[in-house]
Amino acid sequence: MLNRREPLFWISLSCGLVVLAFITLPLVKMISGPTAATMRQTIVDPEVRRSIWLSLYTAGAAALIAVAIGTPFAYLLARRDFPGKKLVEGIIDLPIVIPHPVVGIALLSLVGRNFWVGRLLHELGVRLMGSVSGIIMVLTFVGLPFYLNAAREGFAGVSPRLEAVARSLGASGRQTFFLVTLPLAWRSLLAGIIMCCARAISEFGAVVIIAYHPMIAPVLIYERFESFGLKYSQPVAVWLIFLCLTLFLLLRLVSPAPRPAAR
Amino acid sequence: MISIRNLSVDLGDFQLRDLSLEIASGEFFILMGPTGAGKTILLEAIIGLVPVAGGEIFLDGDRITHLPPEKRQIGIVYQDYALFPHLTVRENIAFGRRFQAAAGVKNSELPADLLATLELEPLLSRYPGTLSGGEQQRVALARALAVSPRVLLLDEPLSALDPRFREELRHYLRLLHRQTGTTFLMVTHDFAEALALAERLAVINRGRLEQAGTPEEIFRQPAAWKSTWAGKWNWNGAASPSAPRISFSAPTPWWPPASRTLLPAGSAASPPPASTTRWRSRSPT
Numbered sequence: 001m002l003n004r005r006e007p008l009f010w011i012s013l014s015c016g017l018v019v020l021a022f023i024t025l026p027l028v029k030m031i032s033g034p035t036a037a038t039m040r041q042t043i044v045d046p047e048v049r050r051s052i053w054l055s056l057y058t059a060g061a062a063a064l065i066a067v068a069i070g071t072p073f074a075y076l077l078a079r080r081d082f083p084g085k086k087l088v089e090g091i092i093d094l095p096i097v098i099p100h101p102v103v104g105i106a107l108l109s110l111v112g113r114n115f116w117v118g119r120l121l122h123e124l125g126v127r128l129m130g131s132v133s134g135i136i137m138v139l140t141f142v143g144l145p146f147y148l149n150a151a152r153e154g155f156a157g158v159s160p161r162l163e164a165v166a167r168s169l170g171a172s173g174r175q176t177f178f179l180v181t182l183p184l185a186w187r188s189l190l191a192g193i194i195m196c197c198a199r200a201i202s203e204f205g206a207v208v209i210i211a212y213h214p215m216i217a218p219v220l221i222y223e224r225f226e227s228f229g230l231k232y233s234q235p236v237a238v239w240l241i242f243l244c245l246t247l248f249l250l251l252r253l254v255s256p257a258p259r260p261a262a263r
Numbered sequence: 264m265i266s267i268r269n270l271s272v273d274l275g276d277f278q279l280r281d282l283s284l285e286i287a288s289g290e291f292f293i294l295m296g297p298t299g300a301g302k303t304i305l306l307e308a309i310i311g312l313v314p315v316a317g318g319e320i321f322l323d324g325d326r327i328t329h330l331p332p333e334k335r336q337i338g339i340v341y342q343d344y345a346l347f348p349h350l351t352v353r354e355n356i357a358f359g360r361r362f363q364a365a366a367g368v369k370n371s372e373l374p375a376d377l378l379a380t381l382e383l384e385p386l387l388s389r390y391p392g393t394l395s396g397g398e399q400q401r402v403a404l405a406r407a408l409a410v411s412p413r414v415l416l417l418d419e420p421l422s423a424l425d426p427r428f429r430e431e432l433r434h435y436l437r438l439l440h441r442q443t444g445t446t447f448l449m450v451t452h453d454f455a456e457a458l459a460l461a462e463r464l465a466v467i468n469r470g471r472l473e474q475a476g477t478p479e480e481i482f483r484q485p486a487a488w489k490s491t492w493a494g495k496w497n498w499n500g501a502a503s504p505s506a507p508r509i510s511f512s513a514p515t516p517w518w519p520p521a522s523r524t525l526l527p528a529g530s531a532a533s534p535p536p537a538s539t540t541r542w543r544s545r546s547p548t
Binding site for chain 1: 307311
């Protein structure tokens with residue numbers, strides 16, 4: 001046990017304080033920076049509104065895609081062992097470890113007209129460069145691993161025996177999933193959605209390569225900083241943080257309360 | 264009746280090889296064997312959770328070998344209860360009844376006789392997490408029997424309970440078996456449990472059937488398997504008060520010659536005549 005009389009306790013405590021200060025001070029400084037008047041001025045600016053809305057909307061769309069294609073796959077990963085599973089899980093984590101601009105460049109080389117995928121999309125009329133679809137593609141790429149991992153953990157936490165019992169009682173595989181597995185894994189899936197959204201909203205490096213315009217909020221913040229300086233970029237950043245926190249809090253609030261845990 | 268013919272299951276580490284077994288309708292049948300013998304795999308094959316590599320399983324003459332679990336009408340009760348933690352006791356017990364609407368069962372009504380037998384009325388609005396182990400296992404039994412399964416599989420239903428609940432549950436099992444006339448197939452590695460409950464039993468080891476018969480037959484005619492792995496047997500249950508006390512030391516033959524004296528008078532090895540006639544008469548075979 002860490003005792004107050006031991007030097008280690010004081011070292012650990014001071015390290016903890018440094019970490020907390022390091023994380024909170026810049027944020028507090030930034031949030032307390034702009035006056036109420038500038039904040040008001042910023043939010044009535046149509047360009048700011050458009051970019052924040054675009055950020056929220058594209059991140060939400062990325063999370064929806066992640067849920068749609070990630071949920072069945074996460075369930076498979078949680079329930080079945082197969083040769084090469086570790087490799088598959090490693091591939092899923094790749095978007096987390098690849099530097100962001102590299103992600104942008106990699107996606108660009110795929111959807112550019114020099115590659116058949118890009119040519120095919122072009123012929124189908126899908127434009128990814130400098131478009132909302134392009135932004136959503138990038139955000140899905142970077143956000144997907146967070147949802148997949150959380151969902152897989154959530155499904156793995158539901159005992160296969162509960163599903164076996166449900167099947168033995170007459171529920172089909174689909175009914176079992178919606179009546180037993182999903183209600184029990186729901187909180188993990190929600191945590192995954194929030195992580196995926198949060199990661200998508202914070203993406204900058206990959207987005208600027210695929211779509212500088214239309215401008216998502218991080219790109220606008222960067223542009224205002226480059227062109228006009230700190231004072232003009234700060235209020236946009238504060239609004240973005242404020243709206244994101246409110247949204248995530250709401251998501252947490254609407255999620256059902258946990259039942260008493262089984263022994 | 265359940266008829267298992269030359270069943271083989273291959274799960275890599277665990278295997279069943281060419282196993283044949285017949286279980287009569289309404290019978291209380293117990294499967295015994297050491298840990299890793301393949302008892303649970305056999306249950307999972309019967310209920311349809313593991314792929315069958317060879318052989319067939321028949322239930323009352325219907326081939327069910329490759330039917331999905333929800334079409335087999337076979338219930339299961341696990342050692343760890345496996346109650347749905349997000350549902351109340353009432354919702355747990357009613358869970359399977361909604362899928363039987365076609366069969367004319369009103370899913371809102373719980374079977375009153377089952378609730379009364381298991382003394383569950385006071386618990387109906389509680390969540391599984393707030394119940395004791397014994398209570399949870401009673402709920403699991405009610406949930407499985409509420410859909411009137413053709414067979415109830417019990418995977419070591421008593422071994423997670425502490426001794427006082429174990430005796431209580433044994434009482435409920437006997438009572439439910441007699442009342443419902445359902446075929447019970449129970450897995451245990453507990454010798455005393457087998458003696459107290461089984462009408463017939465089978466011993467499996469390393470994926471093979473070693474012996475099957477009434478408890479008396481099996482314990483009077485020890486086969487070769489006993490000397491090979493009886494030393495590893497888990498004797499926990501033999502210490503419970505109502506069970507016959509059996510002392511065992513590895514080097515001596517595990518079953519003493521005077522075996523008959525170990526079967527207590529009136530034990531479940533010789534079931535009461537009333538229940539016997541009842542389930543025999545219900546037998547469709």
